[in-house]
Amino acid sequence: MKYVSEYRDAELVRGVIDEIRRTVTHPWTLMEICGGQTHAIVRHGLDQLLPPEIELVHGPGCPVCVTPLELIDKALVIASRPDVIFCSYGDMLRVPGSGRDLFSVKAQGGDVRVVYSPLDAVKIAQENPDKQVVFFAIGFETTAPPNVMSVLQAQRLGLKNYSILVSHVRVPPAINAILSSPSNRVQGFLLAGHVCAVMGYHEYPPLAETFNVPMVVTGFEPFDIVQGILQTVQLLEANKIEVGNAYSRAVTFEGNQAAQKTIQQVFMECDRKWRGIGTIPMSGWCLRPEFEAFNAEKRFDVDAITADESPLCIAGEILQGLKKPHQCPAFGTACAPEHPLGATMVSSEGACAAYYKYGRVLTTEHTEITKI
Amino acid sequence: MCLGVPGKIVEIYEKGGLKMAKVDFGGIFREACLDYVPEAKTGDYCVIHVGFAISLLNEKEALETLDLLKQITDVEKEIGPG
Numbered sequence: 001m002k003y004v005s006e007y008r009d010a011e012l013v014r015g016v017i018d019e020i021r022r023t024v025t026h027p028w029t030l031m032e033i034c035g036g037q038t039h040a041i042v043r044h045g046l047d048q049l050l051p052p053e054i055e056l057v058h059g060p061g062c063p064v065c066v067t068p069l070e071l072i073d074k075a076l077v078i079a080s081r082p083d084v085i086f087c088s089y090g091d092m093l094r095v096p097g098s099g100r101d102l103f104s105v106k107a108q109g110g111d112v113r114v115v116y117s118p119l120d121a122v123k124i125a126q127e128n129p130d131k132q133v134v135f136f137a138i139g140f141e142t143t144a145p146p147n148v149m150s151v152l153q154a155q156r157l158g159l160k161n162y163s164i165l166v167s168h169v170r171v172p173p174a175i176n177a178i179l180s181s182p183s184n185r186v187q188g189f190l191l192a193g194h195v196c197a198v199m200g201y202h203e204y205p206p207l208a209e210t211f212n213v214p215m216v217v218t219g220f221e222p223f224d225i226v227q228g229i230l231q232t233v234q235l236l237e238a239n240k241i242e243v244g245n246a247y248s249r250a251v252t253f254e255g256n257q258a259a260q261k262t263i264q265q266v267f268m269e270c271d272r273k274w275r276g277i278g279t280i281p282m283s284g285w286c287l288r289p290e291f292e293a294f295n296a297e298k299r300f301d302v303d304a305i306t307a308d309e310s311p312l313c314i315a316g317e318i319l320q321g322l323k324k325p326h327q328c329p330a331f332g333t334a335c336a337p338e339h340p341l342g343a344t345m346v347s348s349e350g351a352c353a354a355y356y357k358y359g360r361v362l363t364t365e366h367t368e369i370t371k372i
Numbered sequence: 373m374c375l376g377v378p379g380k381i382v383e384i385y386e387k388g389g390l391k392m393a394k395v396d397f398g399g400i401f402r403e404a405c406l407d408y409v410p411e412a413k414t415g416d417y418c419v420i421h422v423g424f425a426i427s428l429l430n431e432k433e434a435l436e437t438l439d440l441l442k443q444i445t446d447v448e449k450e451i452g453p454g
């Protein structure tokens with residue numbers, strides 16, 4: 001398959017890893033921001049093939065994992081209403097709120113539907129004029145263009161029964177928070193390729209310079225990931241503080257300007273709470289006042305709901321790269337995908353779920369690159 | 373949500389005021405909105421997220437990346453693994 005198979009060529013991947021081995025002279029700790037990359041790294045065992053000097057820690061870029069508990073609780077309240085059809089990406093259904101999850105609301109008769117795209121939710125609103133249709137608009141910069149387009153489309157169609165429950169977060173403020181922490185160990189970043197496909201990477205050079213940390217835009221195939229690691233290690237070894245691009249077939253410096261313009265039209269920056277991490281100033285997006293009519297929190301008056309995290313789950317530390325999933329005492333015992341305690345065990349992009357699925361620590365066998 | 377496998381645009385049409393396309397992911401077909409990549413043509417490859425094309429793939433850049441890395445592996449074959 002074009003643009004896929006060539007980037008999974010085991011020989012090429014091995015070649016890049018050998019080049020990393022030849023380049024590295026110091027121990028370095030790198031963070032991949034994106035949960036999709038965490039999943040690919042663990043799935044293909046790339047971290048185990050790297051020279052021992054290089055440690056990969058997993059970042060907060062899993063949208064499901066960082067959606068705050070109280071927003072899930074708000075979703076549960078809205079989805080339980082008899083006049084509501086609640087639409088969500090499938091991953092969100094099993095994320096535990098304070099008491100239950102969206103699945104149990106569905107089991108108790110709530111109309112909860114899994115959609116592939118927010119435009120599907122707009123279509124459901126068109127077809128069900130007597131119901132209120134709410135879309136759970138979560139995500140990083142990648143899902144913002146689709147989510148804002150659903151609002152504009154509902155507006156164009158004159159729909160009065162469509163609204164979105166917004167939990168949008170952005171990568172640069174998260175990197176800023178991670179690097180500002182006194183316990184930070186991260187020395188280089190693999191930037192999330194598809195976030196940068198939308199936003200470009202012009203927001204990152206000031207961060208790289210302020211914290212003296214190189215960054216490289218990185219894609220998702222095994223080959224893209226090792227190439228991103230190689231470029232980051234080359235910058236670190238040469239003591240160069242730059243923002244590189246190892247995913248130039250999909251990402252430009254400016255990014256997708258049509259998408260950025262539309263995001264700005266509908267969203268504005270605001271403070272956001274990250275599950276397990278806490279509030280990061282101006283780290284997210286919310287609807288502009290002109291689009292208040294599409295704000296589900298206002299429409300259903302759930303603004304005031306707040307919630308506190310379970311003290312057992314260490315996902316917050318995992319998402320900041322301070323700990324690995326198997327260091328959690330609940331990992332694989334009290335917490336497993338069938339009965340998750342935290343969101344990082346639910347989402348396929350969550351580090352805990354990736355470690356569990358690919359048997360990390362449960363077996364110590366070395367993953368062979370031929371499995372790619 | 374963020375594992376975007378690139379798809380090939382096989383048909384472009386309009387629906388509800390939006391520019392839409394039929395996209396081929398190695399034999400699996402899905403619909404995607406092209407409003408954010410207005411320059412897209414049939415035959416182009418794009419990154420799709422939750423039903424929207426967010427980026428067109430640049431073939432020249434793609435080939436250059438692969439060439440560069442093939443060179444690394446070729447050099448290594450000549451000099452042996454490091």
Ligand code: SF4
Nearest residue numbers: 313315328335342352
């Ligand atoms: S294993 Fe479960 S309880 Fe532990 S950090 Fe991961 S999600 Fe939380």
